[in-house]
Amino acid sequence: MFDTLSDKLQHALGDLRGRGKLDDEAISRAMREIRLALLEADVNFQVVKDFVAHVRERATGADVQKSLTPGQQVVKIVHEELTALMGSGSSGLAFSPRPPTAILLAGLQGSGKTTAAAKLALLLRKEGKSPALVAADLQRPAAIEQLEQLGRQIQVPVYSEERSDAVKAAADGLARAKEERRDVVIVDTAGRLQIDQELMDELGRVRDAVKPLNVLLVVDAMTGQEAVNVAQAFQEKVAFDGVVLTKLDGDARGGAALSVKAVTGKPIKLASTGEKVDQLEYFHPDRMASRILGMGDVLTLIERAEAAVEEDEKEELERRMMRGEFTFDDFLKSYKMLRRMGPLQGVLKMIPGLGKQLEGLDDVDERQLARVEAIILSMTPRERAVPHVIDGSRRKRIAAGSGTSVEQVNQLLESRKQMAKMLKAMGSGKMPALPGQAPLGAKGAPRPSATRKSKSKRKRKAKR
Ligand SMILES: Nc1nc2c(ncn2[C@@H]2O[C@H](COP(=O)(O)OP(=O)(O)O)[C@@H](O)[C@H]2O)c(=O)[nH]1
Ligand SMILES: [Mg+2]
Structure with missing residues (x-):
């Protein structure tokens, strides 16, 4: 995860760390390396520009503490700016005072929606909630079966209807969750290979039917900048509240993780790091920044x-x-x-x-x-x-x-x-x-x- 970026940033900062004094040249050199590292990591160009400008300004400005060497100070600034870039603080999910809380998952085909739905259900079940899954992907017959199989594996009920339409399946699923006093309903929706109007319209209708407190966009981190473009396109059509970033385990670069918040204004709420059902975690920007900078x-x-x-x-x-x-x-x-x-x-x-x-x-x-x-x-x-x-x-x-x-x-x-x-x-x-x-x-x-x-x-x- 983010190995390449991590190495390069640590290299750029390693040079500053031991120094007692920072001259303009040393700072400029480090900033150049940081800029290159981020660009190579496939981080959005504008995001990189702003990031480096911020760090440079703070590094050369009055923002210097006596208790740290200037080099340490820059590491601290980079850590704070990386954290801010990914959305300071972890933002969590919203829960309704009148359950069930509905969570709608949207995204392109293959981004990891169905597995993320099951993983999230398991995560919430472990927190003591009683989630249910709703299959509202009726495009592919195998989609319902996939969700049902996952549901059995994690012991979470799956509500599905064959030969129905997505909107009705979602609304019925919600009604059933209410009846059975489930406190969270996670709705898995259909994805297409490309974002098209039909998909957006259907998604809009499903959303209106279940009125989810959380609309989460599932994006594949391995697609880098493309993931960010997809998020931007979704944002224009169906507003979402947060991002589920999947396949971080296969992402050595980190471009999507570092750009998506800045470009769309929406935080990453959850991150998936593998195919297994327990490989989904809440996303904490500060911890991720520590990992990227090799701080554990x-x-x-x-x-x-x-x-x-x-x-x-x-x-x-x-x-x-x-x-x-x-x-x-x-x-x-x-x-x-x-x-x-x-x-x-x-x-x-x-x-x-x-x-x-x-x-x-x-x-x-x-x-x-x-x-x-x-x-x-x-x-x-x-x-x-x-x-x-x-x-x-x-x-x-x-x-x-x-x-x-x-x-x-x-x-x-x-x-x-x-x-x-x-x-x-x-x-x-x-x-x-x-x-x-x-x-x-x-x-x-x-x-x-x-x-x-x-x-x-x-x-x-x-x-x-
Ligand atoms: N390595 C890895 N594979 C994942 C992850 N999340 C999902 N996948 C795989 O990606 C593929 C597509 O996932 P699926 O949930 O069916 O995507 P959907 O079409 O959006 O519903 C499946 O083979 C998943 O096992 C992840 O975090 N890491
Ligand atoms: Mg699916």
């Missing part, structure tokens, strides 16, 4: 970990993680959990400091997983629980015992340390800083909304 994404990691463990393990895990008590026993446990948390490469990249080490590897395979496991298993129980006792001679012993090198042992020790530090800082409500990077919670900086959200979530939990 600990919040998403924790959420995924929570989703992968049993209910009663959850509180304990979160509490320990937030206290920064992340021992090697925890590390080992979480490594085993990783297998339940999605493709390994993506998960490991969310660990701060580990992303760089994975560079150049096409895939993190079981061998590497086994290596980490071997190193930890070569530690004594005390070493695992109190990692700071691991001195030079212990490192040598562990390396020998696990058939690895001292350097590899050191890497793992460093990774755990950063992880624990990051988690602890998050537990205290501050977004942590990585070496050479701006502390995001530094004074004057707006606190990332995601941190606030997870805090209030904990509060809610405590109340129950």
